[in-house]
Amino acid sequence: MRPNTPSLPAPSFAGQDILSVSQFDRTKLEYVSGVAHEMRVLVERFGGADLLQGKILANLFYEPSTRTSSSFMAAMMRLGGQVIPINNVQYSSVSKGESLPDTIRTLESYSDVIVIRHPEVGAAATAAYYGANPVINAGDGVGEHPTQALLDLFTIVEELGKVDGLTVTMVGDLKYGRTVHSLTKLLLNYDVTFRFVSPEILQMPSDVLDAVNASGHAYEQVEALPDAVAGSDVLYVTRVQKERFTDLAAYDRVKDLYVVDEELLTQAKEQMIVMHPLPRVGEITYGVDDDPRAAYFRQMRNGMYVRMALLAAVLGRA
């Protein structure tokens, strides 16, 4: 922790939008993780709290995402708030020629905060620009999904007690994977070493690597997963999708290199964690689920705590 952090006032998110990981410096990240931890304690002891009683969340999903949508709903409900779920926008009058700004201004006349998932990059920022109430970005196409990155970071903090000094290994589709890009950016606020494990055609994009370099962080790029497991503190697994490959022979060569199974974990540290944004489709075998290092279901639950923290924060109750 930076020496002067304790004397700074706590950052306030009241009335603000949550649009991008770039909004968060180390002080703010620690604040969010701290509040999320308090939310965890509240839920584990009492099931929740009444911080947001009387508040209404408009949960506006232009694409289906049961996982993220349910997580935000649960977060709001556990704080005593209520949720207007708008899950099938493509079938509804909201989408019939109406502009996003008009939809936002309509929905905020009924609600106190809007969560938006939209297929187009920048949609959340547009919503925030026109909305007077807080807007939280729940994913805008290939753009940002900041609450995912925040819950990933919070999971590392909760599981390992610190972030500085860790070796974080990211595995799989690093080229198109929105989650690994965002998490990498957040981790640049800490003293971590990166290992990027992917087939050559799915390597981390150069702009992300440039940012890692520019901030003075070390990284290595590896093609075979087994070479990277020993010494890793965090193994962040994503899916390698067959449809990314134009050369199927290349896919067949690499696909088995990216499966985390019990045997692979024999080479891993005792105190490490396996993470995954889920859903998984074979890249972590079911045999791993019973290993205490399998953190991905706890990670899901952490998503709810982080979203509770953010909802309470933007509504001025945290």
Add this chain to the structure above:
Amino acid sequence: MRPNTPSLPAPSFAGQDILSVSQFDRTKLEYVSGVAHEMRVLVERFGGADLLQGKILANLFYEPSTRTSSSFMAAMMRLGGQVIPINNVQYSSVSKGESLPDTIRTLESYSDVIVIRHPEVGAAATAAYYGANPVINAGDGVGEHPTQALLDLFTIVEELGKVDGLTVTMVGDLKYGRTVHSLTKLLLNYDVTFRFVSPEILQMPSDVLDAVNASGHAYEQVEALPDAVAGSDVLYVTRVQKERFTDLAAYDRVKDLYVVDEELLTQAKEQMIVMHPLPRVGEITYGVDDDPRAAYFRQMRNGMYVRMALLAAVLGRA
């Protein structure tokens, strides 16, 4: 206000259905607007109230209408009630050959009040006939949509402080527009002057004009919007839909006559309001949004207050 209103007992809606604007005389309209105003104060000061705690609304939408559906949900939630949303009836077993009366009797065994949106004229009345609990019509095809008319009237009251003596100008598709027909009928309870602005083929139907005449109200019919703006207290804008025209040349001649923009408003009174049931698709330019006379987003919010008033009233809590 009629002199004897204060000494009359407040009208009671407890246990009643809300099906048609024809149910409302001036006393009842003033009662609904009065309660809706109280709801507004409650929401602005406290976010809501617990009047309907423990009550359940079945929100039964046979056609998608995110706007109206969300407004009713928010209204119920702000009063402490809960909502069973039934939004995709066409996919569900409710619609598989089951009669509307059976659906209503099933849903009212779970709930305290039913809001219904249905594509067929008379469906809400059928639902009300078979249901023992209150039913609120949220639109039955080309039939009625009484809560829209009530929120329109309430908006005039809230914005301008009175209805008597106003000049109300309705613009656009007056032939097929359900909202302008219903609002006109409600306004016949007051001393207003009407201006109906539309292309010739989209004029107000003769039965509505006859009712205006029969009640001794004055009206004029105008084809060009600019001619009607000066002196108007309310400019109620609706969309002129291209698909209504068989003669596209006729459409091209008139379409620009029905766009409300900043320049047009220079000819309008300082104390007037622009209303629109939304969604809009170009008939009010975005530049108008920042004009204090642009009332259409406040109108949306008023919809929630009016629905809160109606829900509380039919459930005997207002």
Add this chain to the structure above:
Amino acid sequence: MRPNTPSLPAPSFAGQDILSVSQFDRTKLEYVSGVAHEMRVLVERFGGADLLQGKILANLFYEPSTRTSSSFMAAMMRLGGQVIPINNVQYSSVSKGESLPDTIRTLESYSDVIVIRHPEVGAAATAAYYGANPVINAGDGVGEHPTQALLDLFTIVEELGKVDGLTVTMVGDLKYGRTVHSLTKLLLNYDVTFRFVSPEILQMPSDVLDAVNASGHAYEQVEALPDAVAGSDVLYVTRVQKERFTDLAAYDRVKDLYVVDEELLTQAKEQMIVMHPLPRVGEITYGVDDDPRAAYFRQMRNGMYVRMALLAAVLGRA
């Protein structure tokens, strides 16, 4: 009631799953009916109770079923809990290649109890196996739908005050009808006489008849409904579906034999009840609805009470 029941401790369902009617012996059935009756009193007097305040139900429907889904939602809401409705799983990421165990473990990280409706036999058991929180089966294909059978039994108890000594007549499609199979199994815990009324090709399956025989219960099989009405205490009606017949002449011969109308009821006892799981499509005429013996809408409402009892029980609050 068995003589030693009063001295036994009440059965506890806390933390348990509700998957099959075979879980329930007479003691447990009486417990569920007893709690359901208390729920009815609570709702009728106070609208509900706060037993499950702060609890969240994930209502996971892989097939549409507005009736059952709404009933569980209302049950949870009337106890002060909240509901995450997941109604269109086929469109959502939950179903995109993700295994049911992963979906369950994700959802239970947000919720306290899961209700699942799934088209495949055994899906609820799989969900329960992988889930740490209670799972309630709301129908798994042609498998089980235990809450339907429990609400049917509860309806008999509430309407007639007892089960022992009754003659229960089941009518219609007894071959494929999941509800009549399950109800028959539950009734084997009591001293009842069965009448099974169906066309020959839709008779009760031999394994159900064997169970009836093995437990020493009497039954008779009848093809014509009028022959079975006199003396029946319960007339449980289900639909005879045309599509079950390969020989349409056979369908035409029998279809009118399975319609319950006012004339048929002239032959029935004064103190009997007509039940139906709904939706009906003609097999009970609307004229019957006003007969006090028509219990099917009260049966719907009983479904909510039974589900309230089960939710409270598995969450340790009953």
